[in-house]
Amino acid sequence: MGLLDQPSGSSAGVDPDAIRIVGAREHNLKNVSLTIPKNRITVFTGVSGSGKSSIVFDTVAVEAQRQLNGTFTWFIRNQLPKYERPLADAIENLTTPVIVDQKPIGGNARSTVGTMSDIFAMIRALFAKHGGPDAAQVNLYSFNDPQGMCTECDGLGKTVRADVDRMLDRTKSLNEGAILLPGYKVGGLEWQMYANSGRVDPDKPLNEYDTREMHEFLHGTDGKVTLSTGSGTYSINYEGLHDRFTRLGVKRDLTNVSDRTRDAIKPFLTEGTCPACGGDRLNPAALATRIGGRNIADWARMQVSDLIEVLAELDDPQTRQLAGTARIALERVAAIGLGYLSLDRATASLSGGEGQRLKLVRHLGTSLTGMTYIFDEPSTGLHPRDVGRLNDLLRALRDKGNTVLVVEHD
Numbered sequence: 001m002g003l004l005d006q007p008s009g010s011s012a013g014v015d016p017d018a019i020r021i022v023g024a025r026e027h028n029l030k031n032v033s034l035t036i037p038k039n040r041i042t043v044f045t046g047v048s049g050s051g052k053s054s055i056v057f058d059t060v061a062v063e064a065q066r067q068l069n070g071t072f073t074w075f076i077r078n079q080l081p082k083y084e085r086p087l088a089d090a091i092e093n094l095t096t097p098v099i100v101d102q103k104p105i106g107g108n109a110r111s112t113v114g115t116m117s118d119i120f121a122m123i124r125a126l127f128a129k130h131g132g133p134d135a136a137q138v139n140l141y142s143f144n145d146p147q148g149m150c151t152e153c154d155g156l157g158k159t160v161r162a163d164v165d166r167m168l169d170r171t172k173s174l175n176e177g178a179i180l181l182p183g184y185k186v187g188g189l190e191w192q193m194y195a196n197s198g199r200v201d202p203d204k205p206l207n208e209y210d211t212r213e214m215h216e217f218l219h220g221t222d223g224k225v226t227l228s229t230g231s232g233t234y235s236i237n238y239e240g241l242h243d244r245f246t247r248l249g250v251k252r253d254l255t256n257v258s259d260r261t262r263d264a265i266k267p268f269l270t271e272g273t274c275p276a277c278g279g280d281r282l283n284p285a286a287l288a289t290r291i292g293g294r295n296i297a298d299w300a301r302m303q304v305s306d307l308i309e310v311l312a313e314l315d316d317p318q319t320r321q322l323a324g325t326a327r328i329a330l331e332r333v334a335a336i337g338l339g340y341l342s343l344d345r346a347t348a349s350l351s352g353g354e355g356q357r358l359k360l361v362r363h364l365g366t367s368l369t370g371m372t373y374i375f376d377e378p379s380t381g382l383h384p385r386d387v388g389r390l391n392d393l394l395r396a397l398r399d400k401g402n403t404v405l406v407v408e409h410d
């Protein structure tokens with residue numbers, strides 16, 4: 001195991017500017033004692049089994065997390081992962097740990113490269129201040145804010161719709177079981193809504209319905225239908241099959257519905273680009289604002305490397321400052337070889353290495369100092385050309401007043 005960037009002659013034991021570990025025995029460690037200088041970059045290398053992960057992750061990171069968690073209230077502590085005290089005689093002078101690993105970022109459909117890096121917030125600020133013809137406040141340009149989101153897709157850019165073709169076997173009549181949806185079996189209450197409606201002939205195959213009959217069947221409204229149950233009859237309002245299934249199976253909040261029900265409905269749904277916003281996620285008012293002929297959705301779709309050039313062209317004194325901030329952030333993304341990403345790219349689709357480098361960029365954008373950043377194999381998957389740039393970013397993180405620990409195999 002080798003330590004780089006360590007000041008020569010650092011005195012172990014009493015130096016408050018160093019993390020001190022005495023007698024570490026996690027996993028294969030045999031009473032290892034060492035000091036790690038703060039506000040430096042220390043690289044831990046060595047073959048597999050040399051103990052670098054045991055020191056950095058299982059001793060330093062675990063103890064720092066464990067002590068940090070102890071500062072929270074009991075209620076919050078219960079939501080956090082539990083850490084056992086690592087096997088060591090002493091672990092001293094730790095600072096707040098931030099682990100930047102290659103675990104996938106994941107995130108829901110609302111998490112994009114732009115939102116997780118905070119760069120989209122800068123672009124929104126730019127549009128709010130300098131967009132034309134009418135700029136509005138920043139929230140209007142957020143697809144995660146009710147003021148900005150497309151109302152048809154709630155800002156997701158995609159909609160789930162009932163797929164009529166999958167719902168029906170058009171070669172059959174209602175009496176023969178033309179409705180394929182779960183819960184609509186011949187004779188059942190849902191089925192009676194249509195077979196008893198008087199609007200269509202229950203013995204006629206669906207592909208013989210004329211336009212009016214099909215419309216009544218799928219989208220009809222008004223009027224009552226009498227349904228029979230074992231205990232009697234009752235009358236309810238008619239509702240066309242497509243509209244009823246959309247209301248009960250698609251538009252309804254399905255979070256409280258059982259997985260089994262959801263799985264049963266799924267084959268009858270189809271996901272597609274939102275017809276209202278065309279996938280732009282924002283409402284027409286937000287999309288009307290433009291800078292340089294492009295709206296904010298156009299910006300989000302562009303490659304980071306192209307967006308840098310667009311920002312560089314905004315050289316009037318009014319926009320220069322905001323544009324400059326966004327450009328610096330984008331240049332960091334490009335500098336670690338991610339210039340091909342677009343801000344609208346879903347974080348769930350990023351590889352572990354891409355995610356790790358984006359996390360690094362995000363940390364560089366914060367003003368927190370005095371942290372211990374711990375990187376797990378940050379150069380994995382990097383083009384040799386980009387390794388030098390990665391090192392520049394690690395140095396920038398250190399120069400902000402942080403301790404940087406890097407575990408590299410080889």
Ligand SMILES: [Zn+2]
Binds near residue numbers: 150153157278280
């Ligand atoms: Zn939409």
